[in-house]
Amino acid sequence: MLILLDVIGRAVVILAAAVILLMMFALFSCVIVLRYNRALFPDFSLFVLNIFHEPVKRLFALIGYDSEIVDRVSVELANKANMRDFMSVPVSERMLILPQCLRSVHCPAKLDAENGIICAGCGRCDIAKIIAICRKLHIEVYISPGGTFTKRIIMRRKKAVVGVACYPNLYEGAMYVKIAGIPAQGVPLKSAGCVGTHVECDEILKLLVMRR
Ligand code: SF4
Known part of the structure:
Protein backbone atom coordinates (compact mmCIF):
# COMPACT_ATOMS: atom_id res chain seq x y z
CA MET A 1 0.00 0.00 0.00
CA LEU A 2 2.79 2.39 0.98
CA ILE A 3 4.62 1.61 -2.26
CA LEU A 4 1.48 2.35 -4.27
CA LEU A 5 1.01 5.70 -2.47
CA ASP A 6 4.65 6.52 -3.13
CA VAL A 7 4.24 5.79 -6.86
CA ILE A 8 1.05 7.90 -7.03
CA GLY A 9 2.77 10.72 -5.14
CA ARG A 10 5.73 10.70 -7.55
CA ALA A 11 3.41 10.60 -10.57
CA VAL A 12 1.48 13.63 -9.26
CA VAL A 13 4.71 15.56 -8.70
CA ILE A 14 5.99 14.72 -12.20
CA LEU A 15 2.62 15.68 -13.74
CA ALA A 16 2.56 18.99 -11.83
CA ALA A 17 6.14 19.74 -12.92
CA ALA A 18 5.24 18.95 -16.55
CA VAL A 19 2.18 21.24 -16.40
CA ILE A 20 4.25 24.08 -14.91
CA LEU A 21 6.99 23.63 -17.54
CA LEU A 22 4.47 23.59 -20.40
CA MET A 23 2.69 26.67 -18.98
CA MET A 24 6.05 28.46 -18.84
CA PHE A 25 6.77 27.39 -22.41
CA ALA A 26 3.35 28.76 -23.48
CA LEU A 27 4.12 32.10 -21.81
CA PHE A 28 7.60 32.14 -23.34
CA SER A 29 6.07 31.53 -26.79
CA CYS A 30 3.75 34.52 -26.27
CA VAL A 31 6.67 36.76 -25.37
CA ILE A 32 8.75 35.65 -28.39
CA VAL A 33 5.87 36.25 -30.80
CA LEU A 34 4.87 39.60 -29.28
CA ARG A 35 8.35 40.99 -28.80
CA TYR A 36 10.25 39.59 -31.79
CA ASN A 37 7.45 38.52 -34.16
CA ARG A 38 9.11 35.12 -34.38
CA ALA A 39 7.94 31.65 -33.46
CA LEU A 40 10.06 28.85 -32.09
CA PHE A 41 8.58 25.52 -33.20
CA PRO A 42 5.23 27.11 -34.22
CA ASP A 43 3.36 23.79 -34.40
CA PHE A 44 4.46 22.70 -30.93
CA SER A 45 3.99 26.20 -29.46
CA LEU A 46 0.47 26.31 -30.87
CA PHE A 47 -0.27 22.83 -29.52
CA VAL A 48 0.88 23.83 -26.01
CA LEU A 49 -0.91 27.17 -26.14
CA ASN A 50 -4.12 25.43 -27.21
CA ILE A 51 -3.95 23.12 -24.20
CA PHE A 52 -3.42 26.04 -21.82
CA HIS A 53 -5.42 28.63 -23.73
CA GLU A 54 -7.87 29.50 -20.95
CA PRO A 55 -5.41 29.34 -17.99
CA VAL A 56 -2.88 31.51 -19.88
CA LYS A 57 -5.66 33.99 -20.73
CA ARG A 58 -6.63 34.17 -17.05
CA LEU A 59 -3.00 34.68 -16.11
CA PHE A 60 -2.66 37.58 -18.53
CA ALA A 61 -5.89 39.13 -17.22
CA LEU A 62 -4.64 38.66 -13.64
CA ILE A 63 -1.45 40.62 -14.31
CA GLY A 64 -3.41 43.41 -16.00
CA TYR A 65 -2.96 42.56 -19.70
CA ASP A 66 -5.66 42.21 -22.32
CA SER A 67 -6.32 38.46 -22.45
CA GLU A 68 -7.03 38.81 -26.20
CA ILE A 69 -3.22 38.81 -26.55
CA VAL A 70 -3.37 35.01 -26.26
CA ASP A 71 -5.79 34.79 -29.21
CA ARG A 72 -3.47 37.08 -31.18
CA VAL A 73 -0.41 34.95 -30.42
CA SER A 74 -2.31 31.75 -31.27
CA VAL A 75 -3.43 33.20 -34.62
CA GLU A 76 0.10 34.36 -35.46
CA LEU A 77 1.49 30.93 -34.55
CA ALA A 78 -1.19 29.23 -36.68
CA ASN A 79 -0.36 31.55 -39.60
CA LYS A 80 3.32 30.67 -39.35
CA ALA A 81 2.64 26.95 -38.95
CA ASN A 82 0.30 26.90 -41.98
CA MET A 83 2.22 29.20 -44.31
CA ARG A 84 4.09 26.50 -46.24
CA ASP A 85 0.93 24.45 -46.95
CA PHE A 86 -1.00 27.58 -47.81
CA MET A 87 1.61 28.75 -50.32
CA SER A 88 1.63 25.37 -52.05
S1 SF4 B 1 -19.42 47.89 -51.35
FE1 SF4 B 1 -20.71 46.05 -51.20
S2 SF4 B 1 -20.48 45.31 -49.11
FE2 SF4 B 1 -19.67 47.44 -49.16
S3 SF4 B 1 -21.43 48.68 -48.53
FE3 SF4 B 1 -21.50 48.55 -50.78
S4 SF4 B 1 -22.81 46.77 -51.27
FE4 SF4 B 1 -22.25 46.66 -49.09
Missing part, protein backbone atom coordinates in the same frame (compact mmCIF):
# COMPACT_ATOMS: atom_id res chain seq x y z
CA VAL A 89 -2.00 25.93 -53.14
CA PRO A 90 -2.35 27.76 -56.51
CA VAL A 91 -3.62 31.34 -56.20
CA SER A 92 -6.83 30.62 -58.15
CA GLU A 93 -7.67 27.82 -55.68
CA ARG A 94 -7.62 30.12 -52.69
CA MET A 95 -10.71 31.62 -51.12
CA LEU A 96 -11.30 34.80 -49.15
CA ILE A 97 -13.88 35.09 -46.41
CA LEU A 98 -14.73 38.57 -45.19
CA PRO A 99 -16.83 39.42 -42.13
CA GLN A 100 -20.09 41.28 -42.64
CA CYS A 101 -18.98 43.94 -40.13
CA LEU A 102 -16.64 45.40 -42.80
CA ARG A 103 -19.71 46.72 -44.64
CA SER A 104 -20.95 50.27 -44.44
CA VAL A 105 -23.91 50.76 -42.10
CA HIS A 106 -25.79 51.86 -45.24
CA CYS A 107 -24.89 48.69 -47.17
CA PRO A 108 -27.62 47.77 -49.68
CA ALA A 109 -26.38 44.15 -50.11
CA LYS A 110 -28.85 41.26 -49.88
CA LEU A 111 -28.38 38.00 -48.00
CA ASP A 112 -28.33 34.76 -49.97
CA ALA A 113 -28.72 31.53 -48.02
CA GLU A 114 -26.21 29.65 -50.20
CA ASN A 115 -23.54 32.28 -50.83
CA GLY A 116 -23.78 34.68 -47.92
CA ILE A 117 -24.07 38.45 -48.36
CA ILE A 118 -23.93 39.49 -52.01
CA CYS A 119 -22.10 42.80 -52.44
CA ALA A 120 -23.99 45.25 -54.66
CA GLY A 121 -20.77 47.10 -55.49
CA CYS A 122 -21.96 50.46 -54.15
CA GLY A 123 -18.44 51.45 -53.09
CA ARG A 124 -19.41 52.58 -49.59
CA CYS A 125 -16.81 50.20 -48.13
CA ASP A 126 -13.62 48.49 -49.37
CA ILE A 127 -15.33 45.17 -50.08
CA ALA A 128 -16.28 46.08 -53.67
CA LYS A 129 -12.65 46.99 -54.42
CA ILE A 130 -11.35 43.73 -52.86
CA ILE A 131 -13.89 41.65 -54.82
CA ALA A 132 -12.93 43.35 -58.10
CA ILE A 133 -9.24 42.51 -57.59
CA CYS A 134 -10.02 38.93 -56.52
CA ARG A 135 -12.24 38.40 -59.54
CA LYS A 136 -9.27 39.14 -61.82
CA LEU A 137 -7.24 36.56 -59.88
CA HIS A 138 -10.10 34.01 -60.06
CA ILE A 139 -10.27 33.95 -56.26
CA GLU A 140 -13.67 33.29 -54.70
CA VAL A 141 -14.80 35.84 -52.12
CA TYR A 142 -17.55 35.38 -49.57
CA ILE A 143 -19.00 37.90 -47.13
CA SER A 144 -19.97 35.85 -44.13
CA PRO A 145 -23.06 36.72 -42.09
CA GLY A 146 -21.76 34.58 -39.18
CA GLY A 147 -19.74 31.64 -37.90
CA THR A 148 -22.14 28.93 -39.06
CA PHE A 149 -22.03 30.19 -42.65
CA THR A 150 -18.22 30.46 -42.50
CA LYS A 151 -17.88 26.83 -41.40
CA ARG A 152 -20.36 25.67 -44.04
CA ILE A 153 -18.63 27.49 -46.90
CA ILE A 154 -15.19 26.24 -45.81
CA MET A 155 -16.42 22.64 -45.80
CA ARG A 156 -18.31 23.10 -49.07
CA ARG A 157 -15.40 24.61 -51.00
CA LYS A 158 -12.51 22.93 -49.12
CA LYS A 159 -9.98 25.40 -50.51
CA ALA A 160 -7.06 27.19 -48.95
CA VAL A 161 -8.62 30.10 -47.14
CA VAL A 162 -7.74 33.61 -46.04
CA GLY A 163 -10.09 34.71 -43.30
CA VAL A 164 -10.59 38.23 -41.97
CA ALA A 165 -11.99 38.73 -38.47
CA CYS A 166 -11.26 39.95 -34.95
CA TYR A 167 -8.67 37.89 -33.03
CA PRO A 168 -11.13 35.78 -30.97
CA ASN A 169 -13.02 34.78 -34.15
CA LEU A 170 -9.77 34.17 -36.04
CA TYR A 171 -8.62 31.89 -33.23
CA GLU A 172 -11.87 29.92 -33.34
CA GLY A 173 -11.60 29.70 -37.15
CA ALA A 174 -7.94 28.63 -37.00
CA MET A 175 -8.85 25.72 -34.74
CA TYR A 176 -11.71 24.73 -37.04
CA VAL A 177 -9.63 24.69 -40.26
CA LYS A 178 -6.84 22.84 -38.51
CA ILE A 179 -9.23 19.99 -37.64
CA ALA A 180 -10.62 20.13 -41.18
CA GLY A 181 -7.07 19.97 -42.62
CA ILE A 182 -7.48 23.15 -44.69
CA PRO A 183 -4.47 25.46 -45.00
CA ALA A 184 -5.47 28.92 -43.83
CA GLN A 185 -4.19 32.36 -43.02
CA GLY A 186 -5.90 34.85 -40.73
CA VAL A 187 -5.88 38.61 -41.19
CA PRO A 188 -6.97 40.65 -38.16
CA LEU A 189 -9.27 43.63 -38.37
CA LYS A 190 -7.53 46.95 -37.80
CA SER A 191 -10.50 48.31 -35.92
CA ALA A 192 -12.67 45.73 -34.24
CA GLY A 193 -16.32 45.98 -33.18
CA CYS A 194 -19.47 44.72 -34.77
CA VAL A 195 -20.11 47.46 -37.35
CA GLY A 196 -18.03 49.64 -39.67
CA THR A 197 -14.77 47.78 -39.02
CA HIS A 198 -11.63 48.14 -41.12
CA VAL A 199 -8.90 45.90 -42.47
CA GLU A 200 -5.60 46.49 -44.24
CA CYS A 201 -6.58 45.59 -47.84
CA ASP A 202 -2.96 45.35 -48.98
CA GLU A 203 -2.28 42.76 -46.28
CA ILE A 204 -5.12 40.57 -47.59
CA LEU A 205 -4.08 40.89 -51.22
CA LYS A 206 -0.41 40.24 -50.44
CA LEU A 207 -1.37 37.00 -48.70
CA LEU A 208 -3.74 35.91 -51.44
CA VAL A 209 -1.03 36.06 -54.12
CA MET A 210 1.88 34.90 -51.95
CA ARG A 211 3.86 32.05 -53.50
CA ARG A 212 6.79 29.95 -52.44
